[in-house]
Amino acid sequence: MTTPASLLNAEAFLSPPTIGEAVQRALDEDLGRAGDITSIATIPETTPAHAIMVARQAGVIAGLPLAVATFQKLSADIKIQANVRDGAAVEKGAHLLTISGPARVVLAGERTALNFVGRLSGIATLTSDYVRHTAGTKMRICCTRKTTPGLRALEKYAVRCGGGFNHRFGLDDAILIKDNHIAVAGGITAVLRRARAHAGHLVRIEIEVDTLAQLREVLDIGLADVVLLDNMDIATLTEAVKLANGRVVLEASGGVTRDSIAKIAATGVDYVSAGALTHSAPNFDVALDIDA
Structure with a gap:
């Protein structure tokens, strides 16, 4: 049986x-x-x-x-x-x-x-x-925390069954600094210094940016492991990949659709996270x- x-x-x-x-x-x-x-x-x-x-x-x-x-x-x-x-x-x-x-x-x-x-x-x-739509590129498709309450483990499992990968399961998995964290903490440099001082040696730090100027500041301070490029168009994503030049892992997010995924993958970013995989x-x- x-x-x-x-x-x-x-x-x-x-x-x-x-x-x-x-x-x-x-x-x-x-x-x-x-x-x-x-x-x-x-x-x-x-x-x-x-x-x-x-x-x-x-x-x-x-x-x-x-x-x-x-x-x-x-x-x-x-x-x-x-x-x-x-x-x-x-x-x-x-x-x-x-x-x-x-x-x-x-x-x-x-x-x-x-x-x-x-x-x-x-x-x-x-x-x-x-x-x-990402065939032939290095980019991996990831889900987000936009899941049905109480069913997150099941829905993230389903993403893996479809050939995707999982982002963090919860707030305790990794440090992900979003725009509101940056605003409350007093800016990118301040928030990254606090995060690095707090994090254990096995905890990765990701920070969200929505402009190339913010990306440059993150790269200059050198305390982030991953940078989330939020709601950037294809031209800006392409420039961000060149600017980073492999120094950090890059993740694209925000408004990702089946119509845009191939173009995002072609920019050279490492990951894309799409809430639509689970919420839509x-x-x-x-x-x-x-x-x-």
Whole structure:
């Protein structure tokens, strides 16, 4: 029988406790106090069911471990056969999972399982499209902290399934100095000196700039590891790469779209971060068909 761990994308690991906690929260939300009262009222307890999870569109799959865990939390009698793993590119009509077991269990877990796969596959599919536009360049596509509250680990996992990379998971991962930090701290030089004095030797420091003059100041003081180039046009990004000349890692961000990603990659920046990967990914169309 398929297990959640066997379906995980090997290069974008999602821990079993994270899967279990997310699934339990979702089931508690959906089943409430009394469970699936429709299925309880209309289907005899011993009725079996056989269902197939089907992709209704082409794309990249993510979230199957959560779908499997959903049904397994509801019954030990459920049997699931997986036809693909997370990170796989599939065509429209592909059979993702085959589920057999008590009909009440299959129906009770249906929407929760589909919600996970639809949401995460949508993120993986959009990420894959962004990555495709960077072919032949060194640039890596990264997500941001613009994630659904409580689902960050899942959504960042989906980005990895789509071929992208993760930015920091939270405020405690790295020092990222934004424009408001600079304003409150009294300027770029002051804020970088304070950050470097505070940071441990393994903590990287990134600072956001929105002009070439600010970039020059960062380069002159020499205390940053990464510079985020915020909302710069293509010409300015190109000039920023020349100005930095490899002295710091460069990340572009702000208003990144599928239409602009190839041009940004061609400037020579090392990374681009795009909130759209998680906050604007359309849901992937997936369904559960009962095989009568």
